[in-house]
Amino acid sequence: MRNSLFKIGVLALALLLPAASRAEASTGAAPDAARQAVLVNMVREDCGSCHGLTLKGGLGPALLPDALKGKDAASLQLTILYGRAGTPMPPWNRFLSDTEASWIVEKLLQGFPDAH
Amino acid sequence: MRINSLLLSILLLSGCSSTALRGTGDLGVVIERANGKVQIVETSVRSVLGEVAELGDLSHATVEFSRDERYAYVFGRDGGLTKVDLLTRSIVKRVIQSGNSIGGAISSDGKLIAAANYTPGGVKFFRSDTLEQVADIPAIGADGKQSKVVGLVDAPGNRFVYSLYDGGEIWTVDMQDTAHPVISKFSGIGKEPYDGVLTPNSRYYIAGLFGEDGLALLDLWHPEKGVKRILGNYGKGEQKLPVFKMPHLEGWGFYEHYAFVPGVGRHEVVIIDMDSWTAAGAIPVASQPVFVVGQPGSSHIWVNFAFPDNGVVQVIDAAERKIIKTLQPGNAVLHMEFTPRGENVWISARDSDKLVVYDSATFATVQELPSAKPSGIFFTPRAHRIGW
Numbered sequence: 262m263r264n265s266l267f268k269i270g271v272l273a274l275a276l277l278l279p280a281a282s283r284a285e286a287s288t289g290a291a292p293d294a295a296r297q298a299v300l301v302n303m304v305r306e307d308c309g310s311c312h313g314l315t316l317k318g319g320l321g322p323a324l325l326p327d328a329l330k331g332k333d334a335a336s337l338q339l340t341i342l343y344g345r346a347g348t349p350m351p352p353w354n355r356f357l358s359d360t361e362a363s364w365i366v367e368k369l370l371q372g373f374p375d376a377h
Numbered sequence: 378m379r380i381n382s383l384l385l386s387i388l389l390l391s392g393c394s395s396t397a398l399r400g401t402g403d404l405g406v407v408i409e410r411a412n413g414k415v416q417i418v419e420t421s422v423r424s425v426l427g428e429v430a431e432l433g434d435l436s437h438a439t440v441e442f443s444r445d446e447r448y449a450y451v452f453g454r455d456g457g458l459t460k461v462d463l464l465t466r467s468i469v470k471r472v473i474q475s476g477n478s479i480g481g482a483i484s485s486d487g488k489l490i491a492a493a494n495y496t497p498g499g500v501k502f503f504r505s506d507t508l509e510q511v512a513d514i515p516a517i518g519a520d521g522k523q524s525k526v527v528g529l530v531d532a533p534g535n536r537f538v539y540s541l542y543d544g545g546e547i548w549t550v551d552m553q554d555t556a557h558p559v560i561s562k563f564s565g566i567g568k569e570p571y572d573g574v575l576t577p578n579s580r581y582y583i584a585g586l587f588g589e590d591g592l593a594l595l596d597l598w599h600p601e602k603g604v605k606r607i608l609g610n611y612g613k614g615e616q617k618l619p620v621f622k623m624p625h626l627e628g629w630g631f632y633e634h635y636a637f638v639p640g641v642g643r644h645e646v647v648i649i650d651m652d653s654w655t656a657a658g659a660i661p662v663a664s665q666p667v668f669v670v671g672q673p674g675s676s677h678i679w680v681n682f683a684f685p686d687n688g689v690v691q692v693i694d695a696a697e698r699k700i701i702k703t704l705q706p707g708n709a710v711l712h713m714e715f716t717p718r719g720e721n722v723w724i725s726a727r728d729s730d731k732l733v734v735y736d737s738a739t740f741a742t743v744q745e746l747p748s749a750k751p752s753g754i755f756f757t758p759r760a761h762r763i764g765w
Contacts, residue, residue: 306709310622319454356684
C-alpha cells in the first residue's frame with residue numbers, strides 16, 4: 262500500500278515537473294523551491310560523478326567559483342544545455358530548461374548550495 | 378589475589394561485545410558518500426554492524442581489502458587513503474596522498490597498495506601495513522604532459538596495469554622490487570581511455586576508449602606484441618552520442634567465451650567474442666548501461682543504467698541473450714555487489730537512501746537497509762580476486 266502510494270507520488274512528480282519547467286522557461290521565473298532541491302541534488306550527485314561531489318573536479322573540470330571566475334555566464338549556460346564537443350560533457354537540454362540552466366550557473370558562480 | 382584479577386579480566390573481556398571472536402569473510406563496506414562515512418555490513422544475517430566516519434570526500438570512492446580480509450583500504454576523491462579495521466570499526470591510519478584520486482589496487486602478495494590519481498596524475502604505492510609511501514610514478518605521457526590515471530588493476534606477480542586518460546597510453550608496472558619499479562609504456566592506444574578491466578584469466582587488460590570507437594587490448598602474457606585495437610565499431614559511433622554517466626568496466630559479465638560489456642552512449646549491452654576479439658551481437662536494454670555484472674555461478678548478468686533511467690536494473694540471461702527481468706530497486710541505483718556464491722545481490726539506491734538485497738534466484742527483495750546516499754558496495758571476498 263505504502264509502495265503504491267509512493268509510486269503514485271513519483272508519477273505525479275514526473276508529470277508535474279516537465280510542465281513546471283516549461284512554464285518557467287516561458288515566463289523566465291526562477292525554479293520553485295521543490296525544483297531547486299531537485300536541481301541541487303542533480304548537480305551535486307549526477308554532475309558530481311564527473312565533477313566531484315564537492316565540485317572541485319574529477320574527470321571533468323572544477324566548478325567552484327574560483328575555477329569559474331571570469332567565465333561568461335551565458336557560455337556556461339550553453340555548455341550545460343548543449344554539452345561541449347570533443348569532451349565527455351553531454352547536453353542536458355533534455356532535462357533542463359534554459360532558465361534552470363541559467364539558475365545553476367548563477368549558483369555555481371556564487372558557490373553551489375549543499376544538498377542538505 | 379592473582380586469581381581474582383584473572384577472573385576480573387575474563388569478566389571484562391566477556392562483557393565487552395567488541396572483543397567477541399568473529400570472522401570477516403561475510404563482511405562488507407558501503408560508501409555513504411554524502412557524509413564521508415562508510416557502513417560496515419554483514420551478509421549472513423544481512424545487517425549493518427556500524428559506521429566509520431571522518432573519511433573525507435567519498436564521491437566515487439572505492440575499496441580494496443587486505444588478504445586477511447580484516448582491513449579495508451578506502452580511496453576517497455579528495456586523495457584520502459584510509460585503512461579501516463572492519464572488526465573494531467575504526468580508522469587504523471589515514472593519509473592524504475594526492476589532491477584528487479579515483480581508485481586503487483592491492484598487490485598479489487598483499488604488501489602494496491596502489492592509488493591512481495587525477496591531480497597530480499600518477500600512481501603512488503604504499504606499504505599496506507603502515508601506509509608509508511614506497512614509490513611515486515607520475516603519469517607523464519609521450520606528449521610530455523601529466524595525465525589523469527584511470528583503470529588501475531593489479532595483475533599477477535606484483536604487477537599493476539593502468540591507463541593514462543589524457544595521454545592515451547597503457548602502462549604496466551612491475552613492483553617485485555619496490556625500490557626499482559619496472560615500467561613498460563604503450564603509447565598511442567587510442568583517445569581518452571576511461572577505465573580498464575582484466576579478463577577472468579588475468580591475461581588480457583582491456584581499456585575502454587571514450588574519445589573514439591573501439592577498445593585497446595594488451596596481452597599481459599605477450600606484452601611484446603603491443604596494444605591491439607579491437608572492436609572498431611564499438612562506441613558512440615559517428616554521431617557521438619551523449620553519455621550521461623561514464624560506464625564502468627569492472628565486473629564485466631563473462632559467459633563461455635563471450636564478454637558482455639556496456640555500450641557507450643547506446644542503449645545496449647555489447648557482446649564480444651573473446652576468441653577472435655570481434656563483436657558478436659548486442660542486447661537492447663532500457664538505457665545506457667553503467668555496470669554490467671555477471672552473477673557468480675550463473676548465466677545471469679545484471680545491468681544498471683545512467684541518469685535519467687537509473688531507477689531500473691535489468692537481468693540478462695547470457696545463454697539466451699535476452700532480458701529476463703526488470704527490477705525497480707529505488708531511485709538512482711549506483712552499484713550492485715554479489716555475495717561470493719551469488720545467492721544475493723546488494724544494490725545501492727542513492728536517492729532512496731537505502732540498500733536493497735535481492736534473492737537472485739527468485740528476484741524477491743529479502744532485505745532493505747537504510748543508508749545515507751549509498752554508492753559503492755564492496756564485500757571482503759574481493760580480497761582474493763585478481764584485477765578487482
